[in-house]
Amino acid sequence: xxxxxxxxxxxxxxxxxxxxxxxxxxxxxxxxxxxxxxxxxxxxxxxxxxxxxxxxxxxxxxxxxxxxxxxxxxxxxxxxxxxxxxxxxxxxxxxxxxxxxxxxxxxxxxxxxxxxxxxxxxxxxxxxxxxxxxxxxxxxxxxxxxxxxxxxxxxxxxxxxxxxxxxxxxxxxxxxxxxxxxxxxxxxxxxxxxxxxxxxxxxxxxxxxxxx
Ligand SMILES: O=C(O)CCC(=O)C(=O)O
Numbered sequence: 001x002x003x004x005x006x007x008x009x010x011x012x013x014x015x016x017x018x019x020x021x022x023x024x025x026x027x028x029x030x031x032x033x034x035x036x037x038x039x040x041x042x043x044x045x046x047x048x049x050x051x052x053x054x055x056x057x058x059x060x061x062x063x064x065x066x067x068x069x070x071x072x073x074x075x076x077x078x079x080x081x082x083x084x085x086x087x088x089x090x091x092x093x094x095x096x097x098x099x100x101x102x103x104x105x106x107x108x109x110x111x112x113x114x115x116x117x118x119x120x121x122x123x124x125x126x127x128x129x130x131x132x133x134x135x136x137x138x139x140x141x142x143x144x145x146x147x148x149x150x151x152x153x154x155x156x157x158x159x160x161x162x163x164x165x166x167x168x169x170x171x172x173x174x175x176x177x178x179x180x181x182x183x184x185x186x187x188x189x190x191x192x193x194x195x196x197x198x199x200x201x202x203x204x205x206x207x208x209x210x211x212x
Contacts, residue, residue: 001013001016001097002014002015003097003098006150006160006162007150007172007175007176007179008174008175008176009134009136009172009173009174009175009176009177010150010170010171010172010176010179011098011169011170011171011172012162012164012168012169012170013094013097013098013168013169013170013171014165014167014168015165015167015168016094016097016140016167016168016169017140017142017167017169018167019167019192019194019195021167022142022166022167022192022195023194023195025140025142025201025203026142026143026195026197026201028084029109029111029142029201029203032055032057032081032109033053033055033109033111035081036078036081037055037072037078037079037080037081038055039053039054039055039109039111040053040054040055040072040075040076041053041054042054042063042074042075043063043064043074044063044064045063045064045065045066050063050118051112051115051116051117051118052110052111052112052116052117052118053110053111053113054108054109054110054111055081055108055109056072056080056106056107056108056109057080057081057082057083057084057087057106057107057108057109058080058082058083058104058105058106058107059080059105059106059208060072060079060080061106061108061125062074066125067125068106068125068126068208080106083104083105083106083107087104087107087203087205088103088104088105088205090140090205091104091107091138091205092104094138094140094169094171095136095138095171095173098136098171100134100135100136100171100173100174101135102135102136102138102173102205102207103207104138104205104206104207105206105207105208105209106205106206106207106208107203107204107205107206108203108204108206109201109202109203110201110202110203110204111199111200111201112144112146112183112186112199112200112201112202113198113199114144114186114188114198114199116183116185116186116199116200117182117183117184117185117186118182118183119182120149120151120155120159120180120181120182121180121181121182122178122179122180122181123137123177123178123181123204123206124178126206126207126208126209127208127209127210129209129210129211130206130207130208130209130210131177131178132210133210134173134174134175134177135173135177135206135207135210136171136172136173136174136177137171137172137173137177137204137205137206138169138170138171138204138205139164139169139170139171139202139203139204139205140168140169140202140203140204140205141164141165141166141167141168141169141170141200141201141202142166142167142191142195142197142200142201142202142203143166143191143195143197143198143199143200143201144166144186144187144188144189144190144191144197144198144199144200145163145164145165145166145186145187145190145191145200146163146164146183146185146186146187146200146202147161147162147163147183147184147185147186147187148161148162148163148164148170148181148182148183149161149180149181149182149183149184150162150172150179150180150181151179151180151181152179152180153178153179153180154180155180157180159180161184164202165190166190166191166192166195166200167192183202186199186200
């Protein structure tokens with residue numbers, strides 16, 4: 001596997017997933033976002049609407065409280081669907097390929113349409129123990145290419161732009177765990193034709209807690 005270390009603790013794995021694997025994952029993501037507990041557009045603290053459709057698996061991230069919970073109390077009260085075992089296994093394998101460990105118990109699945117984007121932010125709502133241990137966030141991209149922004153530990157630090165293409169993994173843990181990141185835009189029409197997907201799915205796997 002091709003591994004590019006973009007910063008200490010941050011790794012880009014271009015084309016980590018085969019096209020067959022991508023297709024199977026896209027089918028599963030489609031079924032999930034339009035399933036019994038569908039994806040929705042979160043309204044965050046302060047009233048802004050996010051520019052993605054989101055579905056959390058394993059644990060729900062509440063965009064009003066910036067905290068995890070079992071049910072979607074900021075939206076419809078439904079329980080977060082379970083995290084499929086093969087999703088968890090994929091996250092573990094990706095983490096291991098860069099020498100990290102991850103026993104993911106939640107995944108935030110986002111769908112970006114042609115106008116989708118996500119502002120610079122830190123992933124810091126997991127437990128202090130999980131973050132202090134540097135347990136990584138494993139991100140998998142499917143479909144249209146994204147212009148992914150990867151900054152430093154402070155919001156104003158310089159930001160590098162990476163293109164995350166379909167099948168790429170991006171992993172940030174250890175010293176990079178709290179780096180700011182976001183998506184400035186996607187590039188419509190760049191998804192592999194075999195996926196028959198207009199838009200982009202992104203899955204970020206995290207481990208809520210860390211037990212010694
Ligand atoms: O879509 C991406 O590549 C990034 C997603 C992200 O930053 C997040 O879910 O916290």
